[in-house]
Amino acid sequence: MELLGKTNIDFIGKRNISFIISGIIGIIGIIGVVQVGRGAANMGIDFSGGTSMQLKFSKPLSIADARSALHKHGIAKADLQEIKDGNKLLVKMAGASVGKPSEMVQTAFKKEFADNAFTVESSTEIGPSIGDKLRKDTLIAAFLSMLGIILYIAWRFDFKFGVGATVATMHDCLAMFAAFYLMNKEINLLFITAVLTIAGYSLTDTVVVFDRIRENLHKNLKGALHKIFNDSINEVLSRTIVTSLTVFLAAASLFLFGGEVIHDFAFALLVGVIVGTYSSVFVASPIVVLLENRALAKEVKTV
Amino acid sequence: MPKGTGWRISLIGIFVLLSFLYLIPTLVAKLPEWWSGLLPKDKIHLGLDLQGGTHLVMEVDTQKAVEGSLDLVATDLEDTLNSKSLRFKRISRSGADKVSLLFYEKGTAETVQKMLKDKYPGYEQSSPVDDGGFVALTLRINEKDALDRKDKAVQQALETIRNRIDQFGVSEPTIQREGINHIVVQLPGIKDPQRAIELIGRTARLEFRMVREDIPPSSATIPDDAELLKEKSVDRTTGAVTEIPIVVQKKSMITGDLLTDAQVRIDSQFNQPYVGIEFNALGAKLFDQVTAANVGKRFAIVLDNNIHSAPVIRERISGGSAQISGSFTEKTAADLAIVLRAGALPAPVQIIQNVTVGPSLGQDSINKGLYAGLIGVLLVVVFMAIYYKMSGMVANLGMILNVIYLMGALAALGATLTLPGIAAIVLLIGMSVDSNVIIFERIREELKLGKTPKAALDGGYDKAFLTIMDSHVTTLITAAVLFQFGTGPVKGFAVSLSLGVIINLFTSLIGTKVTFDLFLHKGSVKKMSI
Numbered sequence: 136m137e138l139l140g141k142t143n144i145d146f147i148g149k150r151n152i153s154f155i156i157s158g159i160i161g162i163i164g165i166i167g168v169v170q171v172g173r174g175a176a177n178m179g180i181d182f183s184g185g186t187s188m189q190l191k192f193s194k195p196l197s198i199a200d201a202r203s204a205l206h207k208h209g210i211a212k213a214d215l216q217e218i219k220d221g222n223k224l225l226v227k228m229a230g231a232s233v234g235k236p237s238e239m240v241q242t243a244f245k246k247e248f249a250d251n252a253f254t255v256e257s258s259t260e261i262g263p264s265i266g267d268k269l270r271k272d273t274l275i276a277a278f279l280s281m282l283g284i285i286l287y288i289a290w291r292f293d294f295k296f297g298v299g300a301t302v303a304t305m306h307d308c309l310a311m312f313a314a315f316y317l318m319n320k321e322i323n324l325l326f327i328t329a330v331l332t333i334a335g336y337s338l339t340d341t342v343v344v345f346d347r348i349r350e351n352l353h354k355n356l357k358g359a360l361h362k363i364f365n366d367s368i369n370e371v372l373s374r375t376i377v378t379s380l381t382v383f384l385a386a387a388s389l390f391l392f393g394g395e396v397i398h399d400f401a402f403a404l405l406v407g408v409i410v411g412t413y414s415s416v417f418v419a420s421p422i423v424v425l426l427e428n429r430a431l432a433k434e435v436k437t438v
Numbered sequence: 439m440p441k442g443t444g445w446r447i448s449l450i451g452i453f454v455l456l457s458f459l460y461l462i463p464t465l466v467a468k469l470p471e472w473w474s475g476l477l478p479k480d481k482i483h484l485g486l487d488l489q490g491g492t493h494l495v496m497e498v499d500t501q502k503a504v505e506g507s508l509d510l511v512a513t514d515l516e517d518t519l520n521s522k523s524l525r526f527k528r529i530s531r532s533g534a535d536k537v538s539l540l541f542y543e544k545g546t547a548e549t550v551q552k553m554l555k556d557k558y559p560g561y562e563q564s565s566p567v568d569d570g571g572f573v574a575l576t577l578r579i580n581e582k583d584a585l586d587r588k589d590k591a592v593q594q595a596l597e598t599i600r601n602r603i604d605q606f607g608v609s610e611p612t613i614q615r616e617g618i619n620h621i622v623v624q625l626p627g628i629k630d631p632q633r634a635i636e637l638i639g640r641t642a643r644l645e646f647r648m649v650r651e652d653i654p655p656s657s658a659t660i661p662d663d664a665e666l667l668k669e670k671s672v673d674r675t676t677g678a679v680t681e682i683p684i685v686v687q688k689k690s691m692i693t694g695d696l697l698t699d700a701q702v703r704i705d706s707q708f709n710q711p712y713v714g715i716e717f718n719a720l721g722a723k724l725f726d727q728v729t730a731a732n733v734g735k736r737f738a739i740v741l742d743n744n745i746h747s748a749p750v751i752r753e754r755i756s757g758g759s760a761q762i763s764g765s766f767t768e769k770t771a772a773d774l775a776i777v778l779r780a781g782a783l784p785a786p787v788q789i790i791q792n793v794t795v796g797p798s799l800g801q802d803s804i805n806k807g808l809y810a811g812l813i814g815v816l817l818v819v820v821f822m823a824i825y826y827k828m829s830g831m832v833a834n835l836g837m838i839l840n841v842i843y844l845m846g847a848l849a850a851l852g853a854t855l856t857l858p859g860i861a862a863i864v865l866l867i868g869m870s871v872d873s874n875v876i877i878f879e880r881i882r883e884e885l886k887l888g889k890t891p892k893a894a895l896d897g898g899y900d901k902a903f904l905t906i907m908d909s910h911v912t913t914l915i916t917a918a919v920l921f922q923f924g925t926g927p928v929k930g931f932a933v934s935l936s937l938g939v940i941i942n943l944f945t946s947l948i949g950t951k952v953t954f955d956l957f958l959h960k961g962s963v964k965k966m967s968i
Contacts, residue, residue, distance in 0.1 A: 136826050189799065193439070238632075256799040262790030265495060269925075276923035283915040291908060310828060325858060328928050335916035336869070339909035343876065346905045374879035377825065378872040381818050385868030388814035390860055394806030395863050396487070396799075404865065 142369045146416055147361050147424050151331045154419035157306055160410075164309025167316030167335055178229075179323025180259060182273075184266035185229040186236040188258040190244070194251045201226075201244070201430040206244035210236070218395050223256070236260070273327050279303075280331050284338055292345060295426040303419035311403055320399055329403035336382070336413025340375055341419045345355040348373045348420065360431075364424050368416055379412040382394040446952040450839070454533075457846025464849050484626075485856030485930050488804050490797035491626035493926065495786040496599075496620045503591030503785035504584050507533060511558070511577070512537050513689060518557075528662070530796060535584060539575040541566075542570055549574040581633050588619070588916040590782040596621050596915065599638050599787075601780035606637055621787070632767065632793045641742050641786045642777035644694030644729070647686040649736040649748055655683035667738070669745035672765040684745055686738045691728045696721025698923045700778035702771045705763070712763040714745075715778060722758025729755040741774075759855045792891055793926070807860035815841075826878050828967030833874035836950040840870040843941045844934065856930030866938035873946035874907070877902040878968055890956050891966035899951055906946065913939050 170176040180187045198215050201224060205213050214227040237258050246254060284304060289297045294405050308330050315322060348367040355363060386408055390401035439680055463469060464481035473479075508531040515529050515537070527540040541547040547566040554563055554575075560583045564576045579587075596948050599621060600613045612624040628634055650664045660666055669682045670778060717725055728737075729751050738748040746764050751792040762774070818837065822830035844863060848855060881898035887899065912935055920933035958966070 138829075142871055191798075198700055217442075254798070255794070256795060257795040258792070259794070260789075260792040264497070265791045272923045276919050279922075280916040280919040284912055284921065287911060287915060288815060296943075324924075324928055328858065328924065328931055329874040331916045331920055332865075332913075332931075335913040339872070339913040342908040342912065343905055346908070358475075370883075371879070374875055377879070378875045381821065381871050381875065382865065382868035385814040385820060385864050385866075388810045389864050392806060392813055392865075393861065394811040394857075395805075396803055399857065400861060 137187045142372055143365075144369060144372075145365055146368045147364050147421050148267050149417070150371065150421035150424075153421065156393050157414070157418050160313050161306060163313035163317065164306075164311075166177070167312035167402050168309070170316060171312070171322050174230055174346045177319050179228065179267075179321045179326070180261050182266050182322070183229050184261050184263035185227065186240075186258070186260045187225070187227045188225065188237055188240060189256045190253045191256050192225045192248070192251050192253040193223050193225065194367060196224060196248065196251060197201050198224075200248075204247035206242050207247065208239060210239055212242075212244060223395075228387055239343065268305050273324070277327070277331065280334060284334065287349060288338070290341075291342075292349070293435045295430070296345050296349070298426060299419040299423040300338060302344065302422055303336055303341050303410065303414040304334050306335055306414045306418050307407060312416075314406045315399075315403065320402070321397075325397070325400040326403050329400050329407060333404065333407030333411060337407065340379065341410050341415040343375060343378070344415050344420060345423075348423070364420055368420060372416070374376060375412060375415065379408055383408045439460065443952050443955050446900050448950055450949055450952065453843055453846075454839070456850075457842050460752070460846045460849040464544075464845075465737045467576050472918045475749075478850065480849060481850065482845070482854035483854045483929060484804075485854045485859070486604070486626060486793070486800075487857045487927050488800045488855065489626055490628075490795050490800040491738065492628050492631040493791070493793040494623040494625075494789055495616070495791035496621045496623065497790050498595045498783075499786045499788065500588035500591050500620065501785075502533060504535065504579065504587050506785065507587055508535070508537050508579065515539070518553075519550065520761075521879050524694070526550075530662070532576070535579050537577040539568065539577070541575070544573050547575055551575065556965075562893050592619055592621065592668075594784045595787060598781050598783050599623065602637055603634075604633060605776045605780060606767060608634070623883060628799065629764050633773065634716045635792065636791065637773050637776060639787055640777060640788055641783045642774075642780075642809045643742055643782045644697070644778060645690035645740040646692040646725075647688075647690045647738050647740055648732065649738050650687060651736065653685045655685055657685070660685060667740060667745050669738075669748060670767065684738060684748055686745070688742065690740070691737070692717070692721055692724050694726070694782050696780060697778055700775040702768070703761070710751035710763065711766045711768050712761050713766070713771055713775050714759060714761050717758040717760070719796070722756070725758060725760065726754065726756040729756075730884065756849055760907065803857045804860075807857055807864075809842050811860065811864045811867070814867050818867055818871055822874075826968055829874075829878055831948050832953045833871045835953065836874060836945045837867060837870045839865065840938065840942055840945045844944065847937050847941065851937075852932075853933050854930055856927040858927045859930035859934040862931045862938065866881065868933070869913070870938070870942045870945065873902075873942060875952055876905055876909075877946070877950075881966070882966060885966065885968070894966070895954050895958055899947070903947070906943070910943055 167176060171178065174183060194274075198217055201215055202213070205226075210228070212228065214229075216225040216227070217223070220227060226240055226269075228240075237255075237260060239257065281304075285297065285301050288300045292300070309325075311330050311333060312322075314320075314421040315326060320326075344367070347370055348364055351363050351367045382407065386401055389397060390405055393401055460478050460480070462473075463479050469479070512529050512531050519526055519529070524546050525542055526546065527542060529537065529539045532538040539547075539550065541550070544566060549564065551566065554561070554577060558577060560580060562580055564578070566573045566575050567573075581794060596613060596615055603611050603613065603623070603625070608625045608628055610626055612622070614622045616622045623638060625631070625634055653660060653664060653667060664685050665688050666683055666685050669684055671682070672679050694710075696717050697715050698718045698721075701714050702711055703714045704711055731751060732751050734751065736748050736750050740744045746762055766774070800890045819834045822833050824830070826833065841863065843864075844866070847853075879896050881894045882903045884894035884897040885891070917932050917936035917939060920928060921936060924932050
């Protein structure tokens with residue numbers, strides 16, 4: 136079976152459209168990153184410090200009731216979220232100290248909902264100093280993995296391909312930030328893990344395309360760059376899609392059946408896989424063409 | 439059989455056997471008697487997010503340890519000077535690293551100066567200066583000694599915490615030092631995390647101090663050698679908390695270091711639990727002297743700067759045992775006995791991270807993770823079988839091998855499986871067939887060029903090799919970085935991911951190739967199912 140027969144799509148010719156789309160994604164992503172840097176995005180408590188609890192009640196409970204119960208007991212600033220199955224409630228409080236807030240929430244609910252017993256399924260309390268350390272460690276980790284990837288690409292390919300692959304990888308990471316920022320999903324350690332994983336994975340897709348382009352460049356030195364690139368992408372299009380599809384299927388089953396703890400993590404992976412496939416075709420290769428053409432134009436001028 | 443397949447098949451077989459061998463301790467609840475000696479006993483540990491439990495990070499306030507030892511130096515000096523009849527106005531710790539001494543006369547200051555040089559060689563001394571008619575001397579702890587003291591404090595705190603946890607009874611706890619002043623404690627499967635946290639985190643500094651009846655608690659000025667503390671008592675029926683302020687001496691007569699034992703006992707008269715304590719020889723002697731000298735006066739039992747009770751000394755108590763009574767429940771009395779037995783922390787600790795997962799959520803996560811994994815496997819298997827037919831099944835075989843090897847490797851390393859770790863395995867199911875997809879697409883191209891299946895197969899594997907290497911190395915780079923910097927669940931993700939990627943290289947380049955070779959080795963096969 137074949138998903139696609141022989142295709143002949145002018146990917147490079149559509150670069151203006153794809154650059155505009157990617158530009159918008161990139162800008163939203165950068166805004167998202169800046170907001171994360173300022174702490175203005177929906178930050179997980181692992182970075183901001185604070186308390187997060189997951190409670191399971193025996194009876195249904197409305198968020199409004201829960202909020203007013205907390206309010207009555209002096210907890211004004213709490214982020215409440217309902218989890219679909221099984222009367223579960225997620226309570227998040229930023230910047231509070233370790234120990235006290237979790238007790239206060241439990242006393243408040245015990246008093247206000249005496250007939251609705253609950254158990255604490257999980258609670259996470261993180262002091263501000265840990266948050267700072269994690270943020271620092273994460274920045275170093277992100278920097279190191281990017282550096283490692285760039286060095287590897289630089290070693291395996293020439294400079295122009297390296298730029299293309301790096302831009303495409305950055306693009307994918309930004310797209311994930313953009314999606315989470317627009318949907319106001321929580322930026323936590325798991326999200327960063329997903330971003331770094333995708334950074335490694337999306338490169339795989341790009342490398343597959345680049346390998347073919349390079350092979351064809353060696354075979355055919357005289358043809359128009361534009362055509363060689365287009366032909367190469369068309370040749371590997373089905374395998375690019377199939378490889379992404381298998382990973383997509385695995386990530387989708389995590390997203391649908393993996394439970395609430397890794398729901399957002401799986402969502403980030405799904406976004407990353409899709410964007411990663413798009414970027415290796417529509418971002419990475421056109422950039423290399425652009426750079427090659429510019430270099431050629433320069434050569435012509437000097438001659 | 440074609441040349442070169444023999445050793446590859448044996449290798450695959452050996453790895454499968456090894457994987458199962460290593461997995462047996464994980465899969466079998468109770469190992470039989472004969473399973474000992476050389477056979478592997480390590481198993482895949484479940485992370486706290488899967489089995490439930492508490493992960494604590496504590497910060498030791500090491501500065502307090504330095505201050506504590508300076509306080510001791512000050513008390514010690516007071517005693518020494520008193521015994522030598524050297525007159526002084528005041529000796530106390532000042533600031534973070536000094537003990538200051540104030541004398542009436544220059545002569546005494548100079549005598550003391552000489553004495554200090556011999557007694558505390560590690561400290562830096564200032565020359566005597568005039569301070570409003572008095573003569574002031576300061577003794578400063580040098581930086582190296584201070585650092586040393588801080589380091590020891592963390593080490594001691596770790597030992598004490600280990601002791602307390604051992605006595606509390608938690609199976610397989612992990613207690614580790616992290617960085618300069620952090621201690622990480624993991625308590626898997628703990629039922630009452632709140633109680634454990636209180637037990638671990640309390641300083642448990644026990645002191646016996648005299649009550650200063652001469653100063654009313656409402657007094658605006660409290661002299662330097664006394665301080666105002668509170669006695670908390672809980673009404674047993676209403677649960678109301680009352681606080682009574684009491685002025686006590688700053689200096690303690692006896693401290694908890696002099697205890698040899700502490701046990702919960704039940705008061706036969708009121709059926710109330712209390713904690714009975716036993717002093718060591720020195721403590722018993724001191725307690726005997728102090729009680730003899732202060733009959734009719736009150737002394738306060740102070741625990742972490744809270745007064746537990748302030749009974750009147752009715753008679754001289756010799757024999758070295760005493761009791762701490764108060765509003766205890768059986769649990770709080772038991773916990774107090776544990777902390778008194780295990781000893782006080784050398785410095786207060788603060789809990790800066792507490793992640794607690796209940797057992798039900800953990801089990802739920804395991805179930806859902808496994809379910810998602812199964813569905814993921816199913817989707818990929820069906821897709822590959824439809825898209826690549828028989829060859830797809832070969833890729834599926836490779837993927838199953840991949841999962842078996844990965845589980846075996848996790849068990850062999852005694853690695854910890856976390857929920858993100860399960861996610862990594864599920865993700866790897868998708869990734870592991872990718873290498874084969876790259877190879878298959880290559881083979882299809884070669885077939886289209888009119889090559890025989892055998893030639894197409896070899897060409898496909900050869901040409902795809904570099905691409906596959908590239909894609910694995912890039913994933914491995916990020917996995918390695920995540921492993922280095924990640925903690926807890928994220929580390930679990932990185933472990934599964936990096937092991938999986940390495941194993942995948944083997945299964946996709948050797949495992950599936952050998953299967954094809956077996957079928958196509960004669961070169962007479964006309965058609966390939968791909």
